[in-house]
Amino acid sequence: MAPIRIAHPDDAAAVQAIYAPIVEQTVISFELDPPSVAEMRRRITYTLETLPWLVHLDAAGAVNGYVYASRHRERAAYQWSVDVSAYVRADARGQGVAGRLYRALFDELVPLGYCQAFAGITLPNGPSVALHESVGFRPLGVFRKAGHKRGAWHDVGWWQRELQDVVTPQALRTFGGR
Amino acid sequence: MPQLVDCTEARHAGAILDILNDAIVTSTAVYDYQPRPPASMGPWFATKRANGFPVLGLEDDAGTLLGFASYGSFRAWPAYHHTVEHSIYVQRDHRGRGHARQLLTALVDAAQAHNRHVMIGGVDADNAASLALHRSLGFETCGTIRHAGYKFGRWLDLVFVQRILPTPAHPAEI
Numbered sequence: 439m440a441p442i443r444i445a446h447p448d449d450a451a452a453v454q455a456i457y458a459p460i461v462e463q464t465v466i467s468f469e470l471d472p473p474s475v476a477e478m479r480r481r482i483t484y485t486l487e488t489l490p491w492l493v494h495l496d497a498a499g500a501v502n503g504y505v506y507a508s509r510h511r512e513r514a515a516y517q518w519s520v521d522v523s524a525y526v527r528a529d530a531r532g533q534g535v536a537g538r539l540y541r542a543l544f545d546e547l548v549p550l551g552y553c554q555a556f557a558g559i560t561l562p563n564g565p566s567v568a569l570h571e572s573v574g575f576r577p578l579g580v581f582r583k584a585g586h587k588r589g590a591w592h593d594v595g596w597w598q599r600e601l602q603d604v605v606t607p608q609a610l611r612t613f614g615g616r
Numbered sequence: 617m618p619q620l621v622d623c624t625e626a627r628h629a630g631a632i633l634d635i636l637n638d639a640i641v642t643s644t645a646v647y648d649y650q651p652r653p654p655a656s657m658g659p660w661f662a663t664k665r666a667n668g669f670p671v672l673g674l675e676d677d678a679g680t681l682l683g684f685a686s687y688g689s690f691r692a693w694p695a696y697h698h699t700v701e702h703s704i705y706v707q708r709d710h711r712g713r714g715h716a717r718q719l720l721t722a723l724v725d726a727a728q729a730h731n732r733h734v735m736i737g738g739v740d741a742d743n744a745a746s747l748a749l750h751r752s753l754g755f756e757t758c759g760t761i762r763h764a765g766y767k768f769g770r771w772l773d774l775v776f777v778q779r780i781l782p783t784p785a786h787p788a789e790i
Contacts, residue, residue, distance in 0.1 A: 440625070440629030440630040440633055440654045440657045440658075441629070441654055441655055441657060441658050442625045442626050442629060442657075442658065443626055443629070443630060444626050444627060490626065492626045495654070497655065499654075538658050538662075541662070541665065542624065542625045542626045542661075543626075545624040545625065545626070545661075545665070546624055546626055546627075549622065
């Protein structure tokens, strides 16, 4: 056991418990209804077929944060770009958990061949902006009124982090999940 | 066939910790008394990452980590930049099959790729297998620090071995 490991479908309950309050109580996620544990299990399993999904453990070995990558867009020329997301349990925030998760995620994405990572942040969110910039993200721009939730329109800022600078990208490798 | 891999925290921290802690509590290969907590592996990988120190692993076909090798700073002062101190660990059930040789050979290659100049191993004087391995791969004995450590109720002698690499082509003060 170590603080960061590859997620397992059985982490779905812990992951759902972290994510559901963020969906229900904030505009950080643009989902309107919290996904079920079964749905989170499906997402973890689906992601791990090709891309990394990592979890961070607390001192007792329970999942207190997670990070994953997804395809940035479906068109083939985008294939070397990923979107990334990290979520941390309320009691574990402000301790560098998300930063460690992101660095570990980058360590997985680079050897697979991915070149650019993007992250969307519902604005304003100072702590999230600071976190992303601390691990190398740079601001790109703002999608204004990109979503409507909890009775208001919300802007989404996008940040980019270069994973590797290559002239000719190589064929992507699948994560394999082990 | 065992396969060389670059270790990452997410994939290998747990297995590395298990191998390290077994060596700590059962041997004089590490001059450390207490097993390290899982939380130590985050900073361990962060230091490797920040300094460009490779962490090489050897996995079997099922992805089980058989052993690993890495290096770190020999001493912190800037003029030591080109010198690194390495370590190699093989899981106890997989020793005696040449895995350490494969790991150390790959680590020497990595050190050259990173333009290091001197590799140093600190080997417990009782670790005949490690001393023989290093000699066979061109490491020379620098000397022995007698009574360098104390563990299991006795003084431990530490043998330093070194190998000078042809790199870097153009050394500079960093």
